[in-house]
Amino acid sequence: MVNNESKKKYWKDNIKLVCSCLLIWFLVSLGFSVLLVDILNSFSFFGFKLGFWFAQQGSVITFIIIIFFYAYKMNKLDKKYNLEEE
């Protein structure tokens, strides 16, 4: 049986997880690759300027990691609160 208390907690944990994932998403794409690109470009990363690398490679790679991380965490949350789909 799932009570209201644990449903509320599940949703709160989900919102927390979504917000932290979205923070990283924002930081890497709109942050590192757009707003802070000039600062990051003064560092070099292999043969790339760092800001440019984030804009054309790093951000996409981070996106994939975020999604799989979120899916992994959420699937665990489902189990923890006994809310897994039958």
Add this chain to the structure above:
Amino acid sequence: MDLKTLTYLIVGLSFVIYIAIAIWAKASTTGEFYVAGKGVNPVINGMATAADWMSAASFISMAGVIALLGYDGSVYLMGWSGGFVLLALLIAPYLRKFGKFTVPEFIGDRFESKLAKIVAVICLIFISFTYIAGQMRGVGIVFSRFLEVPIGVGLIIGMSVVFIYAVLGGMKGITYTQVAQYCVLIFAYTVPAIFIAFQLTGIAVPQVAFGAQIKNESIFLLQKLDQIVTSLGFNEYTSSSRGMIDTFCITAALMIGTAGMPHVLVRFFTVPKVKDARNSVGWALLFISILYLTAPAVGSMARLNLIETIQIGQVGEAEGNITYAERPNWFKTWEQTGLLEFNDLNNDGRIQYYYDANPEFSEQAKSFGWEGNELSVDPDIMVLANPEIANLPNWVIALIAAGGIAAALSTAAGLLLVISAAISHDLLKGLLIPKISEKNELLAGRIAATFTIFIAGLLGYYPPAFVAQVVAFAFGLAAASLFPTILLGIFNKRVNYQGAISGMIVGLMFTYLYIESYKGLFLRWIGSPWFENTTENWLFGISPEGIGVIGLLLNISITLIVSYSTKPPSESAIALVDKIRYPKNI
């Protein structure tokens, strides 16, 4: 075997595969027709989503656009991939739990309003038709370029193939065909990229070669590219030349628009469970990234190859530019298609390629005896001519043709299905004839798909003025209308139909009118665009491509203000929100 026979053979073979799959995966229920019976493996669905997502433009134009824009081209890369994060975290699992067939159905049920559903259908049809017109144009161009048939004939062949597998197989047929199409297009894209990377740097992985040193030289590829483009007056390849606010808004609008694209949203209705929907978005982006991470590498290498072909010596020296008579063979081939055009302005018999809109460099160029840029380059050439520039065998060139056609057909089929589902399921069954039998609804779906193919074909043959504005228009509308309404419907229980409808209408109208005012869409006959499309004229310096972000903010504010000042939604609407928030039924 000559190139033309080989191309016909490889493209023909790919068609046989698609049609065979369609016959094997014939849809016999509406569930199979709309959402492939909700039985698609998440990895397979991810691969199909990737093919659905990557259009002719991604396959043919993206690398070229990045090659010409450099850093500024990153907005497309980040925009069209970053949206999948929003999709995975905010939308896909919940729509899967909702468990019905279409996006308007969700909006109609959540807000318990037929009007909201109709507004959603209108948004969906607007977005999808704009997008499909661009795709059909792409199909026609790919056919005419590779198979040397007129655009009309190319369109009819393309339409017939899509007709067979989309009308017969519905979502089930489309899904499994898209898996085959993904394999064809990704193979065709990466093989030439690997060869070119290896030739330039000695490293066969394009993403690594991108940041490596040029073979037998102690300079990094990107450093060399920056030096060579700036010496010809172009902006530095790795730096921005667009305003930061505008870059920010365009990237954000493309990301949010991606997460609101109906043909992508519907893909996550097809997997068995909520868990699968979450994972499946990750797989989709992984498969997409194989092309998206290769494209910028290809772009930089193609740009370097192109300039080095033309600028063979020091800039400004008489012998520094190649003579027209000595131009390589691939140059001649692509000249015939009009993708490369040479105009000897100073009559010296040599090709000068530089940025003549740069006033400072233009002055200097005059002292060399140059009288303007003599070479116009269509961005598409960067991918299309790659196999020839790298001297690859003919079968690779034929493969590029099959890949381009696969990319265009898979996207067109996906769009086709959401349009026909909106007509047969949302309008016909949902509003006009609720008692329609499943068999008749399936028939109606097939008829709607047939009509949509026909209209899409016409739009491809007589492209409306807005085809070139597809990106600004389709993504802006998706960002300002569907995405925020779905999002608020899931995450805010207080939002009601009054709020959702006014939000959608305001977001949609604002974004549409802004793009119409600067770019001209449907109202050209009464004089639009009304304002010149320049930075000084834009609202807060945001271009029409990025304005969807403001549309989104407007939509959200209006929805919340109106919702909180009217009655809360009914018990049953709140129960629906609860149902979709938790994977288990309680």
